[in-house]
Amino acid sequence: MRGPVAGVSPLTAPVLYAFQQAREDVARHTAGLTADQLWARPFGLGSAGFHILHIAGSVDRLMTYLQGGQLSGEQLAALEAEKSPAPRDREQLLAEMERAFDDAARVVRAIHPDTLAEPREVGRMRLPTTVIGLLTHIAEHTQRHVGQAISAAKLVRSLNSRRHAPENRDR
Numbered sequence: 001m002r003g004p005v006a007g008v009s010p011l012t013a014p015v016l017y018a019f020q021q022a023r024e025d026v027a028r029h030t031a032g033l034t035a036d037q038l039w040a041r042p043f044g045l046g047s048a049g050f051h052i053l054h055i056a057g058s059v060d061r062l063m064t065y066l067q068g069g070q071l072s073g074e075q076l077a078a079l080e081a082e083k084s085p086a087p088r089d090r091e092q093l094l095a096e097m098e099r100a101f102d103d104a105a106r107v108v109r110a111i112h113p114d115t116l117a118e119p120r121e122v123g124r125m126r127l128p129t130t131v132i133g134l135l136t137h138i139a140e141h142t143q144r145h146v147g148q149a150i151s152a153a154k155l156v157r158s159l160n161s162r163r164h165a166p167e168n169r170d171r
Contacts, residue, residue: 009113011132016108018139019059019101022146026052026097029150030090033157039087042155051149052093053085055142056100062138063104065122066131108135 002020005013030038030048038049046054057078064071071079088096116132129137 008109009111011113011116012108012111012135015135015139016105018142019105022055022142023098023101025146026055026149027094029153030094033090033153035087035089037153037156037160038090038093040152040156042152042159045152045155046148048149048152048156049087049093050082050085051145051152052097053088054082055145055149056093056096057082058141058145059100059104059138062122062134062141063107065120066134066138067107068120104138111135 002017004010005016008016030052033048039047041047061071061075061079064075111131116130116135118131120129120131120134121127122129122134122137
């Protein structure tokens with residue numbers, strides 16, 4: 001509930017709201033995490049770092065589909081690299097996410113509401129959707145991974161605090 005975005009249709013603004021909420025939530029919930037904590041996989045789950053990296057990459061890839069394109073070799077390589085990412089520090093991850101959101105926001109701001117029902121295709125299987133369907137998916141997918149990053153960060157903090165609690169030191 002952030003109010004109107006100047007110069008943006010109320011039909012496309014929700015994806016910009018999702019990006020802003022993602023920025024705030026990821027920054028708040030990863031503040032103070034060490035590099036080890038950021039990339040820790042509590043209980044075998046994805047790390048907070050992975051989810052942040054995936055947000056940036058998936059927004060970039062989905063925006064390509066939104067614009068009617070197919071993924072480049074560089075984008076496919078980045079997708080493959082997400083499977084075993086080189087650890088980055090928190091600032092690098094947040095900067096990558098910010099760049100993806102800024103690039104995507106430029107595209108979203110240029111979308112005319114009359115084009116929302118235009119068909120689009122996603123992925124190698126060319127799954128059918130529309131501009132509005134893809135915008136909805138981008139916002140939803142972003143928020144899903146934000147939630148997973150937050151959960152991973154909270155689990156890592158909880159596990160770390162239990163390890164260092166006085167009653168656990170002698171065990």
